[in-house]
Amino acid sequence: MKAAPKKKVLFTSHVANFQKFNRPFMRMLSEQGYEVHYASDGEEKILDCDKEFTIPFERSPFKLGNIKAYFTLKKIIDAEKYDLVHTHTPMGSVVTRLAARATRKKGTRVIYTAHGFHFFKGAPLLNWIIYYPIEKIMARHTDTIITINNEDFERATKKFKTDVQYVPGVGIDPEKFDVRMSKVEKSALRKSLGLKDSDFVMIYVAELSKRKNQLWLINALSKLMYEHGDIHLVLPGKDSLNGAAHVLVKKLELEKRVHLLDYRNDIPQLMKVSDMAVSASRQEGLPVNVMEAMYLGLPVVLTDCRGNRDLIQFKGDNQIVAIGDSETFNRSVRKIYMLKVRSKDRNYAYGLPSVAPLMKSIYGKYND
Numbered sequence: 464m465k466a467a468p469k470k471k472v473l474f475t476s477h478v479a480n481f482q483k484f485n486r487p488f489m490r491m492l493s494e495q496g497y498e499v500h501y502a503s504d505g506e507e508k509i510l511d512c513d514k515e516f517t518i519p520f521e522r523s524p525f526k527l528g529n530i531k532a533y534f535t536l537k538k539i540i541d542a543e544k545y546d547l548v549h550t551h552t553p554m555g556s557v558v559t560r561l562a563a564r565a566t567r568k569k570g571t572r573v574i575y576t577a578h579g580f581h582f583f584k585g586a587p588l589l590n591w592i593i594y595y596p597i598e599k600i601m602a603r604h605t606d607t608i609i610t611i612n613n614e615d616f617e618r619a620t621k622k623f624k625t626d627v628q629y630v631p632g633v634g635i636d637p638e639k640f641d642v643r644m645s646k647v648e649k650s651a652l653r654k655s656l657g658l659k660d661s662d663f664v665m666i667y668v669a670e671l672s673k674r675k676n677q678l679w680l681i682n683a684l685s686k687l688m689y690e691h692g693d694i695h696l697v698l699p700g701k702d703s704l705n706g707a708a709h710v711l712v713k714k715l716e717l718e719k720r721v722h723l724l725d726y727r728n729d730i731p732q733l734m735k736v737s738d739m740a741v742s743a744s745r746q747e748g749l750p751v752n753v754m755e756a757m758y759l760g761l762p763v764v765l766t767d768c769r770g771n772r773d774l775i776q777f778k779g780d781n782q783i784v785a786i787g788d789s790e791t792f793n794r795s796v797r798k799i800y801m802l803k804v805r806s807k808d809r810n811y812a813y814g815l816p817s818v819a820p821l822m823k824s825i826y827g828k829y830n831d
Contacts, residue, residue: 469498470830472547473540474512477520477555479503484633484751485551486511487815488822492547495830500543502536503555520555524593529558537562540571547829549574553581557597560604567604572829575601576609576630579748583614583769586746599623607825611749612773628825631773632749634818635758640731649736652729656722658736662693663800666737666761668730668752669744671723672703676766676786680743681711681721683789687796688720694800696741699724699733734759739799745786747771754813757781764795774813 472492474485482489482501489499489511501509505517518536521528540548540563548571550559556575563573581594602608602623609628610616616629644652650660658664665684669675677698688694702708702725712721727733734740740756740763747753747770754774756763765771766786775783782795 470496470546471500471543472497472549473500473502473543473545475502475518475536475548475550475555475559477504477522477552479505479507479509481551482507482509482511485549487634487636487819488549488826491819491823492826495826497547500545502539502559518558520552520558522554524554524557524597529554532558533562537565540566544569545571547572547574547826549576551576551578553594557601560601564604567606572606573604574607574609574825574829575605576611577615577619577748578611578633579746579770580615580618583746585768606829609825612747612770614769614772615748628821630818630821630825632754632813632818633751634815634822635751635754635813636815640734640755640759642731644732644735648732652732652736656697656724657719658695658722659693662695663691663739663803664695664697664737665739665741665796666697666699666734666756667741667743668699668734668755669742670700670703671698671708674745675700676743676745677708678704678711679787679789680741681708681715681717683743683792684741684796685715685717687793687800688717691800695720695722697722697724697733697737699727699730701726730755731759734761737761738803739763739796741796742766742771743786743792744768744771749773749813758814762799764792764799766792 493499499512500514501512502516502518504520509515516539519528519532536558548563550556560573563571567573582591602625605625607626607628608619609630610619611630611632619627671677684696708723712718740761742753742765744766746768749770753763762781764782767783775781784792784795
């Protein structure tokens, strides 16, 4: 008897780096007998997939390159006849859903994870004018929209005519953060960063950008760092501010206190040698950096924006502060610094063991 053909699933994201969020679910579907494919802009190799494709996605909806991306991806989807397509990132998902329209009529099911809509309470009017109509139209070409924060879930449920599910983030992989570090190893890592064992270290893991708001954060915390000689701010992340943070740090004479590390591969270790985490973000979906910090038991001080707001319900010693309120932000950080507060419990609510069953259930709806 001839064996039934393997089911196929295609994951897509504008940037290949997004695979880090998809890999646990790619492995999950592979274990269920799926052949796993991945399409992205190809800036790095995709792991845990059977076949990968490079698609010339453009970040802006006004770039003509997305037309080429559409035709390239449509040709692949039509030829491969996928059972499932799971798409991520705003423009990558628009191009993917348009390219999958024909095969969706023949049975391909399309899932879209929205990692934070560009329209939200307090977003610029232009965001609403451009992105809200696009997402509302594209919902018609989607079988399930997965939202990762309460505001997006409530809006999508009311306004979009498709199945909408809530999943609390992408899932923190316990194995990634359960690596043990000895006191000697922690001390050596601190020393390599110019830090003493006795220093109080704040960490903010994020791309340096206007959205992540590091320039405001450096200015806001400068007074506190002037007052206390052992307070340091560690900022690992790709620089998308074209050196503006370096210029500001030099102007404030904080070169030995603010550590601009650029992109790093040792985030779990950096978090483990830190005393607290901060976030100055203006906008989030559900921030992985904050979830990871809370998973490790770090106290956090965050700005009050969508996404951050969802996480702070697990309050304890954590604080949420209005965007732009430097005085309260400083006061909240100072409290943790003075009391040397350490969260008593690690937050497992956003761990992969909690998220994986929800994703398995969503995929399972389309397994017949």
